[in-house]
Structure formats: C-alpha cells, structure tokens
Amino acid sequence: GAVVSQHPSWVICKSGTSVKIECRSLDFQATTMFWYRQFPKQSLMLMATSNEGSKATYEQGVEKDKFLINHASLTLSTLTVTSAHPEDSSFYICSARVYLDSYNEQFFGPGTRLTVL
Amino acid sequence: AQSVTQLGSHVSVSEGALVLLRCNYSSSVPPYLFWYVQYPNQGLQLLLKYTTGATLVKGINGFEAEFKKSETSFHLTKPSAHMSDAAEYFCAVTLNDYKLSFGAGTTVTVRA
Numbered sequence: 001g002a003v004v005s006q007h008p009s010w011v012i013c014k015s016g017t018s019v020k021i022e023c024r025s026l027d028f029q030a031t032t033m034f035w036y037r038q039f040p041k042q043s044l045m046l047m048a049t050s051n052e053g054s055k056a057t058y059e060q061g062v063e064k065d066k067f068l069i070n071h072a073s074l075t076l077s078t079l080t081v082t083s084a085h086p087e088d089s090s091f092y093i094c095s096a097r098v099y100l101d102s103y104n105e106q107f108f109g110p111g112t113r114l115t116v117l
Numbered sequence: 118a119q120s121v122t123q124l125g126s127h128v129s130v131s132e133g134a135l136v137l138l139r140c141n142y143s144s145s146v147p148p149y150l151f152w153y154v155q156y157p158n159q160g161l162q163l164l165l166k167y168t169t170g171a172t173l174v175k176g177i178n179g180f181e182a183e184f185k186k187s188e189t190s191f192h193l194t195k196p197s198a199h200m201s202d203a204a205e206y207f208c209a210v211t212l213n214d215y216k217l218s219f220g221a222g223t224t225v226t227v228r229a
Contacts (some may be wrong), residue, residue, distance in 0.1 A: 004160075034216075043207060043219045044161070093160050097215075103149060103168050106217060108160040 003027055004096050006109035013084055014117055021079045021112045023094030029074035030096035034106065035067075038091040050077040084116040119144045119212045121191075123220035131228045136180075136195040138223050140208035143189065150191040151209040151217070152182055161207065167191060178202070203227045 003026040013019050023033055031052045036044040048069050049057040056069035066088075068080040077096075081088055091113050095106040124139040142148055149168045153161040165176025172184040178201075182193045191208060208220040 006160075041222075041224075043221050046216060046218075049216070091158075095161075101168075104215065105163070105166075108153075108162070110160040111158065113158065 002098060002100075002105075002107045004094065004107045004109040006092075006094055006112050008112060009110060010113040010115075012115045012117065015085050016083055018080055018082045019084055019114060021081075021092055021094075021114075023077045023079070023096070023109055025075045025096040025098075025107075028096070028098050030098055031074060032097040033071060033077040034095045034097070035069060035077075035079050036093045036095070038093060038111075040091075044093060047079075081114065084114070086116045089114055089116045119148055119210045119218055121150075121208045121210045121218060121220040123206075123208050123223050125223055126221065127224045127226070129226045129228060130198045132200060133197050136193075136198045136202060136225065138193040138206050138208075138225070140182075140191045140193065140220060141189050142191060142208075142210050144210065144212055146212055147186075148210045148212055150182075150184060151211075152176065152180070152191075152193045153207045153209060153219075154178075155205045155207065155222075157204075164193070164206075198225075198227050200227050200229065 005024045007022045033050040035047045047062045050069045050071040052071045058064045071077040093111045095108045120143045122141045151166045152164040165174045167184045175181045180195045206223045209217045
C-alpha cells in the first residue's frame with residue numbers, strides 16, 4: 001500500500017514551452033502533497049505544499065507564476081512548469097502525506113526528470 | 118527552524134564491513150527523525166523513523182539508528198554492507214509533523 005506515482009518519468013522539451021507533471025496517490029487519499037526539486041548530487045529542496053481544494057503554499061524563492069500547482073482531487077496534484085528554460089532542468093519529486101502509526105508519513109513518487117533544451 | 122547535518126558526503130566501505138552514516142540535528146523541541154535511501158533516478162524510500170518511544174530503531178534491509186538526545190544525533194548503521202547498499206542516503210527531520218528538512222546526503226559505495 002501507500003504507492004505514489006508520477007507521470008511522466010522523464011520529459012524533454014524546448015525552451016519556452018510548458019510541461020505538466022502529475023503526482024497520484026494510487027491506494028490512499030492525500031489532502032496534502034509536496035513538490036521537491038533535486039539538482040544532480042544535491043539534496044531535495046521543498047518547492048511547495050499542495051493542499052486539496054486550496055491554493056498551494058510556496059517556499060521562499062520559488063516563483064509561483066512559473067511553477068503552477070493544482071491539487072484538484074484527493075489523489076492527484078499537478079505541477080506545471082511554465083515557459084521552461086534550461087535552468088529549470090532538474091529532477092522533480094512529489095510526496096503524498098497520510099496519517100499512519102500516530103504521525104503523518106510522506107510517501108514519495110519515483111520522480112520526473114525534466115530536460116529543457 | 119529545524120535542520121540536519123550529515124557528516125561526510127561520501128562513504129566507501131568494503132562488502133561485509135560496518136556501514137556508519139552520521140546525522141546530527143538541530144531542534145528546540147523533540148523532533149521526528151528519518152533516514153531515506155535513494156537509488157539513481159528514483160524517488161526516496163523510507164529506511165526507518167524515530168517518532169517517540171524506543172530510541173533504537175530498526176528499519177528495513179538490516180539498517181538501524183539510535184536517537185541520542187544528549188548528542189543530538191541519529192546515526193545510521195548496518196553491521197555488514199552488501200553491494201546492494203550502494204546508494205544515496207538522506208537524513209531528515211520534522212518538528213511539526215509536516216514539512217521535512219533534508220540533509221545534504223551521503224553517497225555510499227561498496228567495494229567488492
């Protein structure tokens with residue numbers, strides 16, 4: 001149980017285009033999902049917190065107009081990278097939060113590799 | 118704010134040898150602590166966690182960690198390394214059971 005999927009697993013796009021990444025909780029409902037960004041050989045940096053039915057909360061320094069987040073249902077959150085540029089190339093990982101064993105655990109998706117040419 | 122520091126960005130061990138990965142945390146209140154493993158081009162998998170109770174925590178794949186409040190540490194160990202343990206390991210902390218803060222990560226290589 002507690003499986004999180006991401007689609008696509010990798011994507012290559014041209015500079016200036018927009019790319020949508022989906023994060024789904026397959027066997028549980030998640031009112032909260034998180035989006036992280038990971039550069040090569042670096043740690044995960046939290047970009048934003050996605051809450052079902054409300055606006056996402058972005059971390060300091062993350063452009064909300066560039067990284068659009070929509071949490072339309074209890075099992076799906078999407079991250080859209082708008083007008084992508086080469087510096088947006090990164091590994092994007094989502095997680096979904098669920099209450100287990102008296103605390104809220106995060107389950108992580110497999111990640112999406114974005115390359116912007 | 119809470120944070121974790123992983124000492125050593127790279128650890129190399131021989132197959133069969135002890136694996137020791139160090140993590141120290143900074144927190145004003147009792148934290149929840151986690152160790153995750155990441156294989157190349159994959160997401161994170163939870164190895165083990167400390168929330169409350171027993172300070173020695175056993176996880177998957179033979180790993181364990183001990184929460185030491187006096188030392189503000191949560192070091193990860195495995196008695197005997199296996200080739201399949203080669204991966205990136207992240208220590209993480211949360212205070213409010215909400216956002217996770219990750220350490221910089223430690224790359225483990227296992228020599229045959």
